Amino acid sequence: MKNGTRDGRLAVVSTDLSKAVYAEGVAHLLEALENWSAAEVSLRALAARLEAGTAGGVFAFDPVQAMAPLPRCYQWLDGSTFANHGALMERAFDLGITNEYEKFPLVYQGASDDFIGPCDDVELTSESDNMDFEGEVAVVVDEVPMGTPKERAAAHIKLIMLVNDVSLRALAGREMKTGFGWVQAKPSTSFSPVAVTPDELGDAWVDGRVQLPLQVTRDGGWFGHPNGREMTFNFYRLIEHVAYSRRLRAGTIVGSGTVSNAARSAGSACIAERRAIETLDQGGAKTPFLRFGERVRIEMSDTAGRSIFGAIDQRYVKRGGT
Amino acid sequence: MKNGTRDGRLAVVSTDLSKAVYAEGVAHLLEALENWSAAEVSLRALAARLEAGTAGGVFAFDPVQAMAPLPRCYQWLDGSTFANHGALMERAFDLGITNEYEKFPLVYQGASDDFIGPCDDVELTSESDNMDFEGEVAVVVDEVPMGTPKERAAAHIKLIMLVNDVSLRALAGREMKTGFGWVQAKPSTSFSPVAVTPDELGDAWVDGRVQLPLQVTRDGGWFGHPNGREMTFNFYRLIEHVAYSRRLRAGTIVGSGTVSNAARSAGSACIAERRAIETLDQGGAKTPFLRFGERVRIEMSDTAGRSIFGAIDQRYVKRGGT
Numbered sequence A, B: 001m002k003n004g005t006r007d008g009r010l011a012v013v014s015t016d017l018s019k020a021v022y023a024e025g026v027a028h029l030l031e032a033l034e035n036w037s038a039a040e041v042s043l044r045a046l047a048a049r050l051e052a053g054t055a056g057g058v059f060a061f062d063p064v065q066a067m068a069p070l071p072r073c074y075q076w077l078d079g080s081t082f083a084n085h086g087a088l089m090e091r092a093f094d095l096g097i098t099n100e101y102e103k104f105p106l107v108y109q110g111a112s113d114d115f116i117g118p119c120d121d122v123e124l125t126s127e128s129d130n131m132d133f134e135g136e137v138a139v140v141v142d143e144v145p146m147g148t149p150k151e152r153a154a155a156h157i158k159l160i161m162l163v164n165d166v167s168l169r170a171l172a173g174r175e176m177k178t179g180f181g182w183v184q185a186k187p188s189t190s191f192s193p194v195a196v197t198p199d200e201l202g203d204a205w206v207d208g209r210v211q212l213p214l215q216v217t218r219d220g221g222w223f224g225h226p227n228g229r230e231m232t233f234n235f236y237r238l239i240e241h242v243a244y245s246r247r248l249r250a251g252t253i254v255g256s257g258t259v260s261n262a263a264r265s266a267g268s269a270c271i272a273e274r275r276a277i278e279t280l281d282q283g284g285a286k287t288p289f290l291r292f293g294e295r296v297r298i299e300m301s302d303t304a305g306r307s308i309f310g311a312i313d314q315r316y317v318k319r320g321g322t
Helices: A029-033 A036-052 A083-093 A169-178 A198-204 A235-242 A271-282 B029-034 B036-052 B083-093 B169-178 B198-204 B235-242 B271-282
Strands: A011-013 A019-022 A076-080 A106-110 A122-124 A135-141 A157-164 A214-218 A221-224 A253-255 A295-300 A312-318 B011-013 B019-022 B076-080 B106-110 B122-124 B135-141 B157-164 B214-218 B221-224 B253-255 B295-300 B312-318
Touching: A011 A036, A019 A036, A029 A036, A083 A271, A106 A235, A106 B106, A135 A214, A135 A235, A157 A198, A157 A295, A157 A312, A235 A253, B011 B036, B019 B036, B029 B036, B083 B271, B106 B235, B135 B214, B135 B235, B157 B198, B157 B295, B157 B312, B235 B253
Parallel strands: A076 A253, A122 A312, B076 B253, B122 B312
Antiparallel strands: A011 A019, A076 A106, A135 A157, A135 A253, A214 A221, A214 A295, A295 A312, B011 B019, B076 B106, B135 B157, B135 B253, B214 B221, B214 B295, B295 B312
């Protein structure tokens, strides 16, 4: 929760997302992740008291007052693990990507110093940069030793959350051609109000994938509901890949990349992919990129229709002068 | 200084690097950077007392006991701002980089969760990954607003230090071809024992460049002494570039990339560049990449021969089992 500090204040939120209580003995989530085995016990106990109605200091949970679960952390790695998305983008736009898709997941290193809260504005410079969103799932790990194989990766996944990987498409192509990856094309990233432990997903967390549809709307209109089950490389393999030559310190976030399905009826979780489909199917991209003032909403519900992470629901606005 | 925590304990070091004293009222450097205007006053006062011999609690400074000045931070961006290096690499190895060099500096986003101390071992997995070093200069900034122009960047540079940008060349090409930048090819990065304020460099800090030779040795033998003055894009332009679409939070590190000079007599600050020169001048690369057990030393002295930052002096070793 927002409290005027850079890391916020850690609260435990009820399963129905209606109420919350501040954690005791731990200031913020990053601190909890650095000492997770102890912190988890007390946080789970507090969650049980919250659900049972026996916790003190309970308050109504307002996602507008939430920061990203980790308002900042020390490392953010984002994959592109849905082969369907990569194939569409490559076929439509001839990006010149060379990757041995069957062997290696695509991953870029993102900036982790300044994440955006779920309902906070995304402040950007210019519509001509072709502002986009990317609906994704991400996991948060504890300490992952260098060389951790995928078989041992599951135990390191402590939390799961949703992402809006804010992207500037007009800048992306130039940066990709350098081979150095994205800097200007990837502004600060947004996250869902709540991060949940994997067990909260029940049967939907299978083999390192969240097998539920991601609901994406643009200015209130349906944009897509692709299901996480079509993730080509799962999170275990992704962690193995990024921990090959270095350890990951506690609180590192690893993202799935844009959720994407082969069925056209699933829609898309980013504008660029819809434009790719339009280019391939209709001979040209029709859907415009975002204008200032537009809203993006990214949410995921369980099979009973209950929102799991709360919604990322934010406006893109023009940044004020510096 | 190492104290068993992830951020270490902040010490002020004498100009001759012989002695040090722990800072009071601030735990570590990242905390100081987040409140620099206040912290700088007390740190400078402590430094003055240390030099005058009136500080209490003075101890002998041992770089072996030093962590990186920032053992971790929230963002690490590394440029490739010496056009000479890029041109050599491109001509020798045909990397397929497309960049409008006259307009845009090359920059990649690095991992900032796990920096290596100046005398600590660089633990890696396999010699066949072609282990290399890269001698660089880096600056540390305070809060940089989005859209900061180069004309306003100088005031945000609070500290300067040296870097060993540890690189795995066998993996670099594949990752560059994806356009997503480096993940496996850039393991954890090492930094000099001491970070200095720009004024400590005197006349050598000119127009956002450190105009001094970087002394690089491999296993005790001269490898190069390229001068920072040939930096094509200076640090001001580099900061403008990376802050185009996002702000940089306090403690962000921005690196120069491998220091490189046009004169062959300057040698190189990384093996890959020497191999490029051998390829171009002698028809083939002769210098091998690092073997486990080899040492790399990176240091910079002022015109009087005094070491400014202390030395990065470390062994590359094979990582133990996980």
